[in-house]
Amino acid sequence: MKLKHWFSAGALVLGSLTTLASCNAESGPQSKKPHQAIKTENSQPIIWIGDFNNFDDAVALMLIAKDPRYTLELAVIEDSFNTVAHGANTVYNILEWLGNNDTQVIRGAYFSTEEVSYGANGKASVPPVIDDKAVLGREDYQLPNSSDFSTGTWNLERRNAMGINLYGQYVPGPWRDNGSTLYGTDHLIPRAKQDHYRYKGNNGVSFNFEMAEDIILETLDNLEQSPVVFNTGKLTTLARVLGKANEEQLAKIDRVIMMGGGFENYQPFTADHEAACSGDKSRNLGGNIFSHPSFGCDSDFSTHQEFNILLDPLSAQWAFDALSENKIETYLVPTNSTDMAKVQGSTIEALAQRRATPEACYTSQLLSSIREFEGGDFQGNGDFAMDAVIRLWDIIAALVLLEPETLEMDLVPGFIAVDQLNVGLADSMTPYDPITFDPTVGKTTFAESGEGLAVNVVMGINHDAARTVMIERLRDRFNSARKGPRCRAKLH
Numbered sequence: 001m002k003l004k005h006w007f008s009a010g011a012l013v014l015g016s017l018t019t020l021a022s023c024n025a026e027s028g029p030q031s032k033k034p035h036q037a038i039k040t041e042n043s044q045p046i047i048w049i050g051d052f053n054n055f056d057d058a059v060a061l062m063l064i065a066k067d068p069r070y071t072l073e074l075a076v077i078e079d080s081f082n083t084v085a086h087g088a089n090t091v092y093n094i095l096e097w098l099g100n101n102d103t104q105v106i107r108g109a110y111f112s113t114e115e116v117s118y119g120a121n122g123k124a125s126v127p128p129v130i131d132d133k134a135v136l137g138r139e140d141y142q143l144p145n146s147s148d149f150s151t152g153t154w155n156l157e158r159r160n161a162m163g164i165n166l167y168g169q170y171v172p173g174p175w176r177d178n179g180s181t182l183y184g185t186d187h188l189i190p191r192a193k194q195d196h197y198r199y200k201g202n203n204g205v206s207f208n209f210e211m212a213e214d215i216i217l218e219t220l221d222n223l224e225q226s227p228v229v230f231n232t233g234k235l236t237t238l239a240r241v242l243g244k245a246n247e248e249q250l251a252k253i254d255r256v257i258m259m260g261g262g263f264e265n266y267q268p269f270t271a272d273h274e275a276a277c278s279g280d281k282s283r284n285l286g287g288n289i290f291s292h293p294s295f296g297c298d299s300d301f302s303t304h305q306e307f308n309i310l311l312d313p314l315s316a317q318w319a320f321d322a323l324s325e326n327k328i329e330t331y332l333v334p335t336n337s338t339d340m341a342k343v344q345g346s347t348i349e350a351l352a353q354r355r356a357t358p359e360a361c362y363t364s365q366l367l368s369s370i371r372e373f374e375g376g377d378f379q380g381n382g383d384f385a386m387d388a389v390i391r392l393w394d395i396i397a398a399l400v401l402l403e404p405e406t407l408e409m410d411l412v413p414g415f416i417a418v419d420q421l422n423v424g425l426a427d428s429m430t431p432y433d434p435i436t437f438d439p440t441v442g443k444t445t446f447a448e449s450g451e452g453l454a455v456n457v458v459m460g461i462n463h464d465a466a467r468t469v470m471i472e473r474l475r476d477r478f479n480s481a482r483k484g485p486r487c488r489a490k491l492h
């Protein structure tokens with residue numbers, strides 16, 4: 001497949017600009033003004049929609065924040081197993097730490113009419129779902145109200161509002177807690193000090209409500225350059241943006257890169273693959289739901305699904321269709337690319353080698369903390385964390401943006417189909433367990449045909465190259481942090 005010109009640009013050698021960085025350093029260590037990362041004159045804007053709930057989000061954010069070719073204009077925080085406020089403040093802290101001082105951070109889309117009456121971006125004085133900003137003559141895409149079970153096409157994530165915590169079902173408490181605190185290391189990242197780098201949250205009725213998609217579209221209108229839309233969470237907000245955008249706004253999107261999905265019968269999700277759990281890859285058919293080894297290889301849990309797609313399969317299908325129909329260049333990074341992108345002991349040590357940057361030292365400690373949490377050399381049967389747990393999910397998506405040639409990507413173009421929830425969950429024997437009721441809900445496959453431009457699925461990458469370039473970029477002193485944790489001793 002012929003790749004566009006942005007692939008042929010090659011990897012940027014950040015270190016070559018170190019001299020320029022030193023000339024623009026702060027006047028002295030006592031300066032109260034936060035340092036400013038150096039960006040090229042025509043740096044491309046990024047609109048990032050994600051949940052920012054785990055280590056891979058944090059490291060991906062560091063990588064993109066350091067690159068002078070891109071400027072993060074807007075970060076949209078989706079609901080996940082940590083709070084939106086916690087995710088937003090983590091974003092603020094990392095961005096200011098790395099000299100990115102002008103990013104707007106907002107909460108992602110809500111799920112139904114009653115949930116957007118009061119919200120983190122303000123209060124609605126009129127019904128906000130059907131609003132006058134919708135495109136005339138076209139139905140405004142919104143999530144269905146899932147209190148109506150008769151259709152069976154409701155948003156799985158909506159169940160949180162009904163007191164049923166899907167995250168609690170699919171991710172055990174210790175993993176939720178440690179993911180949201182970056183495995184007990186988030187305190188090592190200096191806190192943002194700028195007044196506007198604080199998540200204000202819900203201020204009651206003191207200001208006007210704005211829906212996330214309207215803020216995103218307003219940002220799109222105001223940008224002089226066409227942005228990259230980078231999506232590393234569920235597709236709720238992106239679907240709303242695509243549904244409400246007019247033709248001019250849709251044409252302004254340069255490309256979309258997203259992490260999500262997993263495809264059965266493609267490597268490594270084949271029965272004879274060497275990475276198969278106990279030699280039986282039939283238990284892991286392209287996803288990361290319940291594929292955590294703590295559940296055991298003999299688990300009956302489905303693993304067809306990947307989190308970002310599972311949590312809102314209806315919006316996912318709508319978004320894939322809209323991207324293709326509007327001929328927006330799209331790259332999907334599924335678990336096929338990330339399942340073998342593992343952290344190794346040598347990764348932790350390489351990050352912490354002499355003359356490491358603060359962000360490299362921090363990442364080394366972060367990955368080491370995950371390893372310690374998972375038990376290290378687990379009962380003498382191998383390194384549990386590194387063999388079975390730590391994956392570079394969103395980090396790989398970031399490298400698809402930053403280092404496409406280095407990754408040696410195997411691109412498979414196609415139209416994406418997302419399995420929707422079967423009708424009848426509410427009256428079933430498992431009304432609070434949609435996966436048991438419908439084991440393939442949220443599964444991604446290639447449709448036989450489609451309309452418009454096919455999605456480029458990044459079905460495979462060079463995993464060694466991905467690890468190496470991640471380490472090199474975090475250790476590069478160009479646009480590095482000015483302060484932060486020191487590196488620990490070698491891994492034991």
